[in-house]
Amino acid sequence: MTLDHLLRPFEFEFFINGLTVATLAGALCGLVGVYVVLKGMSYIGHGLSHAIFGGFAASALLGINFFLGAGAWGFASAMMINGVTRRRRAIGSDAAIGVITTASFAIGLALIKRYGSGGKNPDALLFGQILGVSDSDVLALAIVTVATALVVFFCYRPLLFSTFDPEVAEVSGVPTARVDALFTLVLAASILTTMNVLGVTLVAATLVIPAVVARMLTDSFGRMLVLATIIGALCGFVGMNLSYHLDIPSGPMIVLTGSALFAVVFAATGRRGLRRAGALRDHAGELTA
Amino acid sequence: MTRGGGSEALIRLDRVTCRYGTEPVLVNVDVDVRPGDFIGVVGPSGSGKTTLLRAIMGTVTPIAGSVRRRAGLRVGYVPQIETVNWNFPVTVGECVLMARGGRRLPWPSRAEKADVHDVLERLGLAHLQERHIRCLSGGQQQRVFIARALLRQPELLLMDEPTAGVDVATRHEVLHLLDELNGGGLAVLLTTHDLNGVAAHLPALVCLNREVVASGDPARVLTPDVLEKTYGAPMDVLEHAGMPIVVDRLPPGNVVRMPPRGSAR
Numbered sequence: 001m002t003l004d005h006l007l008r009p010f011e012f013e014f015f016i017n018g019l020t021v022a023t024l025a026g027a028l029c030g031l032v033g034v035y036v037v038l039k040g041m042s043y044i045g046h047g048l049s050h051a052i053f054g055g056f057a058a059s060a061l062l063g064i065n066f067f068l069g070a071g072a073w074g075f076a077s078a079m080m081i082n083g084v085t086r087r088r089r090a091i092g093s094d095a096a097i098g099v100i101t102t103a104s105f106a107i108g109l110a111l112i113k114r115y116g117s118g119g120k121n122p123d124a125l126l127f128g129q130i131l132g133v134s135d136s137d138v139l140a141l142a143i144v145t146v147a148t149a150l151v152v153f154f155c156y157r158p159l160l161f162s163t164f165d166p167e168v169a170e171v172s173g174v175p176t177a178r179v180d181a182l183f184t185l186v187l188a189a190s191i192l193t194t195m196n197v198l199g200v201t202l203v204a205a206t207l208v209i210p211a212v213v214a215r216m217l218t219d220s221f222g223r224m225l226v227l228a229t230i231i232g233a234l235c236g237f238v239g240m241n242l243s244y245h246l247d248i249p250s251g252p253m254i255v256l257t258g259s260a261l262f263a264v265v266f267a268a269t270g271r272r273g274l275r276r277a278g279a280l281r282d283h284a285g286e287l288t289a
Numbered sequence: 290m291t292r293g294g295g296s297e298a299l300i301r302l303d304r305v306t307c308r309y310g311t312e313p314v315l316v317n318v319d320v321d322v323r324p325g326d327f328i329g330v331v332g333p334s335g336s337g338k339t340t341l342l343r344a345i346m347g348t349v350t351p352i353a354g355s356v357r358r359r360a361g362l363r364v365g366y367v368p369q370i371e372t373v374n375w376n377f378p379v380t381v382g383e384c385v386l387m388a389r390g391g392r393r394l395p396w397p398s399r400a401e402k403a404d405v406h407d408v409l410e411r412l413g414l415a416h417l418q419e420r421h422i423r424c425l426s427g428g429q430q431q432r433v434f435i436a437r438a439l440l441r442q443p444e445l446l447l448m449d450e451p452t453a454g455v456d457v458a459t460r461h462e463v464l465h466l467l468d469e470l471n472g473g474g475l476a477v478l479l480t481t482h483d484l485n486g487v488a489a490h491l492p493a494l495v496c497l498n499r500e501v502v503a504s505g506d507p508a509r510v511l512t513p514d515v516l517e518k519t520y521g522a523p524m525d526v527l528e529h530a531g532m533p534i535v536v537d538r539l540p541p542g543n544v545v546r547m548p549p550r551g552s553a554r
Contacts, residue, residue, distance in 0.1 A: 038377060038378075153394070153395060154393045154394075156393075156394070156395035157386075157387055157389070157390070157392070157395075158390075160379075160383075160387050161387045161388065164374065164377050164379060164384075164387065165368065165373070165374075167348070167368065168366050168368055168388075170348055171346045171347075171348060171364065171366045172366070172388050172390070172441065173390060174390070215378060218378060219378050219379075219380060219421035220378060220379070220380050220383060220421075221377075221378050221379050221380075221383050222383065222395065222396075224378050
């Protein structure tokens with residue numbers, strides 16, 4: 001394989017667009033995924049992307065802008081999950097995610113079957129269309145990425161405190177309900193702009209894999225944020241290139257690149273990495289050990 | 290109750306009643322915490338100890354009665370060590386710094402760095418700043434969370450079961466540290482299950498079983514009568530070196546035979 005061969009796809013504008021989007025989306029999901037994984041909500045990415053599909057169908061039916069309609073729908077679903085979990089402690093967040101997001105996905109399927117999808121291709125949303133991204137998709141993703149970076153940067157401590165220790169954070173004067181709502185907004189916007197290019201079914205992996213790989217490599221929160229962002233961007237960049245050369249759709253290739261990286265780091269870090277990443281919530285045994 | 294003198298109360302709970310659902314958890318509870326106080330709250334599981342802490346902190350709103358806080362009161366809270374997520378990726382330095390509000394940027398200012406270093410130095414943790422919180426001894430872990438609370442320069446330190454699940458050496462270490470901090474003027478209020486190892490050593494106790502059964506000096510409060518009302522189980526109180534020692538009184542004919550103290554298991 002020559003350098004020429006490697007550089008050939010860069011002659012195509014559609015490829016460069018796709019590469020930009022994949023790298024940006026990877027970085028964005030890597031960053032947001034750190035909080036998702038540490039809150040023990042790894043499944044929320046999978047759930048919210050399905051929920052947003054309901055919002056897509058509803059906005060197509062009502063003829064409103066996809067980003068606004070589906071975004072508001074996604075945010076409302078995430079707030080409902082928080083609300084259900086807070087009000088009824090007997091219902092865990094995993095169960096709340098299962099109920100609300102699947103119901104929302106079902107609404108989406110029902111609406112599309114009954115009323116059509118308003119000219120937008122539902123398949124593209126389900127499985128991604130990274131090579132056919134429009135300028136508005138790129139712009140939306142870029143705006144959300146910058147906004148998320150700003151939120152993480154300027155709310156670093158309140159976000160960290162309420163992720164690690166919500167009760168003490170509240171006592172210490174952190175407005176945890178507002179911080180949670182802000183994070184939910186960031187999460188919904190990230191998933192919305194990413195699923196548009198990667199597809200409903202693959203968003204979850206881009207949120208979880210970079211964060212888990214980063215966790216195996218460091219014990220510091222600050223370093224984990226930086227590492228997960230870089231790993232996410234790298235998986236997007238490498239995955240897109242492999243997708244061209246191996247002629248495999250870009251969404252699956254990006255996820256497979258991440259999975260391969262996970263396997264390598266998992267094996268290389270051995271027991272130390274395992275202990276760091278394993279059983280993120282299981283800590284009782286560690287105390288007596 | 291006080292070590293520092295009877296000035297204005299930091300916190301005053303006046304006939305406070307709290308309820309979760311229809312179940313009352315605290316009923317007509319009066320508690321005063323003054324500067325320099327060192328108070329232990331004892332009671333069985335479900336007696337409302339943690340709810341009392343939450344009412345003091347203001348994260349639970351009473352349905353009756355009032356909680357009066359001195360204006361501008363700074364409260365530090367140390368959670369039960371068993372509730373901490375030990376797999377969360379934070380180093381000792383990051384853990385202590387996260388409680389510091391005010392600054393927008395992720396990294397600490399020079400003044401904050403100095404404050405973190407000072408508080409860690411004071412608690413003997415300065416050399417461990419880059420360690421992950423799991424890679425510490427039990428006493429060190431407890432001190433990290435005390436350091437985090439102290440960074441806010443509180444006038445009142447609240448601790449939920451600071452000695453639950455820790456060994457004897459750690460318990461002594463924690464009690465010595467708290468005594469030192471209290472000697473420096475910090476008011477401390479903690480909950481505990483440990484009557485002999487912790488409660489009997491404190492200057493003041495509150496015996497809680499949804500309502501306050503008794504409060505005051507342990508020598509006066511730790512009596513078979515009060516303990517039975519608090520725990521709903523018969524207990525005897527012996528005396529050793531001027532300190533009350535509480536022992537279980539098992540009903541006669543019980544098949545459980547406790548082994549004599551010091552024998553091998």
